[in-house]
Amino acid sequence: MDSSVTEFPVPQKTLTLDIKGNKTDIVICSYDDHFMVIVTQIGAMGTILLARKEEGVSIDPTFNVSVVFGKRDEPMMVACARQLIEHISNSRASRQLVLSLGLKDHSPETLKGVVSAVIENRLWALITLVLAMRCVSRSMMVGIPIPPWKALCRFQKPEKEAGQTS
Numbered sequence: 001m002d003s004s005v006t007e008f009p010v011p012q013k014t015l016t017l018d019i020k021g022n023k024t025d026i027v028i029c030s031y032d033d034h035f036m037v038i039v040t041q042i043g044a045m046g047t048i049l050l051a052r053k054e055e056g057v058s059i060d061p062t063f064n065v066s067v068v069f070g071k072r073d074e075p076m077m078v079a080c081a082r083q084l085i086e087h088i089s090n091s092r093a094s095r096q097l098v099l100s101l102g103l104k105d106h107s108p109e110t111l112k113g114v115v116s117a118v119i120e121n122r123l124w125a126l127i128t129l130v131l132a133m134r135c136v137s138r139s140m141m142v143g144i145p146i147p148p149w150k151a152l153c154r155f156q157k158p159e160k161e162a163g164q165t166s
Contacts, residue, residue, distance in 0.1 A: 003121065013121055019113040022104050026114075030123045031095075035088060038100040039114050046102030047071045049078065051085035053094065061089060068098075077101055080111045084118060093124040 003015040011030040016023065022041045029036040038045060047070030054062045065081045081099045088097060103110060 011123060013123055015117070015121055017117055019117070020105060020107070020110050022110075024114070024117070026117055026121070028118060028121060028123050034096050034098050035093070035124060036098045036100075037084065037118055038102075039118070040100070040102035041104045042102045044102050045100040047074065047077055047100070049081040049099045049101070050096060051081040051099060052096040053085060053089045063089070074106055076106055076108055076111050080115055083115050087119055087122070088124050091122075091124050095124070 001015055001017040003013065005011075005013045013028045015026050017026070018024065019041070024039060024041050025043075027036075027038040029038075040046065048068040049065055050068050051063065051065045054064055056062060063082055063085050065078045065085065067078070071077065080101065081097065084099065085097045088095065101114070103114075
């Protein structure tokens with residue numbers, strides 16, 4: 001498996017691997033508001049899906065996956081996008097996913113291979129860590145001590161120490 005990471009102008013990771021005997025190119029990009037994953041065995045973009053997490057009144061989030069362009073009769077492609085957006089959501093990244101699948105073979109084994117490869121080479125865990133470290137460094141600049149593990153849960157005001165009043 002060949003792999004490379006580029007940070008400018010858009011953080012991205014590019015890799016080439018073999019899935020069920022087919023050369024598969026994968027590009028994972030991290031934009032400010034989306035992750036874009038392009039998977040191709042045909043040398044071109046294929047079906048494009050949009051997956052997002054929807055927050056509601058319910059405790060459990062719901063996930064919405066829609067086909068933007070391409071084959072609408074492939075439920076396994078929708079399942080692939082759903083697995084990836086759930087994984088992104090579980091890693092505390094709140095971005096939407098744009099997924100392009102240009103595959104010769106739409107079998108469950110191929111799509112499992114795609115999901116595994118993308119999760120193994122994900123950018124969202126790295127991005128979450130970078131954002132947490134930025135939050136910590138900003139809090140240090142304004143004199144508010146914040147432990148890194150709290151930064152992952154969004155910027156919070158420091159807890160009052162015992163005996164302090166407002």
